[in-house]
Amino acid sequence: MDYKSMEYLVSIHEEKSLTKAAKKLFVSQPALSYRISQIEEELDVQIIKTDGRMIHFTEEGEYLVDWSKKELNHFQNMKEFISNMKGNSSKKIHIGVVNNFARYKLSPIIEEFKNLHPDIEVKLSIGSSSEVLSLLKTRKVNVAITRGLNDWNGERKILSQERISIISKEPIDIGKLPYIPRVSHTLKKVSKSSLSNQISLTDQIKNWWNENFDVAPLVGMEVDDIDTCKEMVKCSAGYSIIPRICLRDDDKFFTIDLTTKDGEPIIRNTWLLYNNVDEKSSVINFIDFLNL
Template sequence: MDERDWMVLQTLYQEKNITNTAKILHISQPALTNRLKTMENYFGVKIVNRNWRGVEFTPQGEYLAKNAHELLLRIQKMKETVLNMEKKISGTLRLGVSTFFTDYKLPGLLKLFKDQYPDVEFKVTTGSSNDIAHLMYNHDVHVGFLKGEYGWKDQKKFLFEESICIASKEEIDMNRLPSLPRIDYETDPLLKAVIDNWWAENYSQPPLVSINVDKADTCKKMVGYGLGYAIMPSMNIDDLVHINKIEIKNKEGEKIIRKTWMFYHEESLEFNVVKAFVEFVEGIDLQSIT
């Protein structure tokens, strides 16, 4: 059993599908199947059964798959510790990044860091802020960039904030908002709760949602074409021209804002590459990166 075998088990357990697992790991399906057979021979047990739904793990296979995550983390930490002994800034930095930060800030940030530390590589996992919070709690990434208020007890750095806006191609009449077509998109639960609470405080009838999309970028484009209004963080729509924007406010008349944070573990600063990255981010103006 080597590291690649444990990676196969972990990924297959998450996907429950041979085809998807092979694509994620960039190996052929026959090669993946052969690895499974080799593992089954090694342990002398059946690990998975294949059926029309995909694969189903046996009790023995499920036990091995659940241990794969911990073993891979231990292997990764050993690699990082060995590299750290050389006192040079190198190795792989594992980042968890919310979708917005990935699209608007991450490429410029990594370019600046890479210019200064050319021996550093990156493994980036993207998702909603809620997804990134889970990655941080599970120690799957060194550093997380996410929006919103989470009960994070370890180290964090406030990066910037933005207001929540109603955006529309046409002039916005707040009194008529419940009767106007709204475009919604899939977002993390915290932002959805903020918007829903604001709506409940201001209107007695539900919004007229005419379009639902999966991505904020798609929603923004539809607003630009005049298909309806959307309620979004201001930085998502800063590049839209000729768009009417109104910042929403709470009952006290204060703007409703959303903060972006950098999360990290105190213990991760023991690794030179993580310490260098955290200090680098703390020393630059992220607002200026486009």
């Protein structure tokens, strides 16, 4: 099998859908189906079984997917190693970063990393956690910084942890929250398949609310940007619930950290995700820099 065939197999396995995989790969579904049939004919084995709109990988298909993931990873490592061997070629690292971390935490990290490693060229791709994870799975980035839980099966390290907090302009009684307007932050819509194995910030807040109250929150306003959300709270539009990563030193809010019924803090993790890499890789330089 060639590189494209391996990439096709991995994408279909991740998306659980020929249509979605074809869209991600920028090919037509008939072309993708034809390529899979060619692989099956070449290897004399059935890779995929269909059940209506559902697809299932055979035992042989699962083996080929695992093998393809390893080979694709080896190929990427080889490309980077060859690139780094060239005396006149700078090292490179492509980092996918989730929106909130990029907005509130990333700049000083990249500045210090570049000061220590001026020979490494850094490229950034910013998006939602599901978008960044998709870039890593399709090997369009070398490393991903994402938030919350996810279904990544490669290497992972916790980059940071912070609590989720209620913010308000004036002190509030947490027991009276159901009667106080909330400025709700709505996440950008993503596909169901992208969220199937992820716990979003919205889920964490909803779970906490349902554990403490029997009625729905009084949502007075919905916004799709956390900075706008904070500005509305400053204007006395109500309270909001956001991760502490989004609070700056000069933000003057009253805050209450969310806890479970047992008093345990409700935490939002930021993860560093990556594939196995060569010890001379720029990714290793980045991980060592972060002291993970």
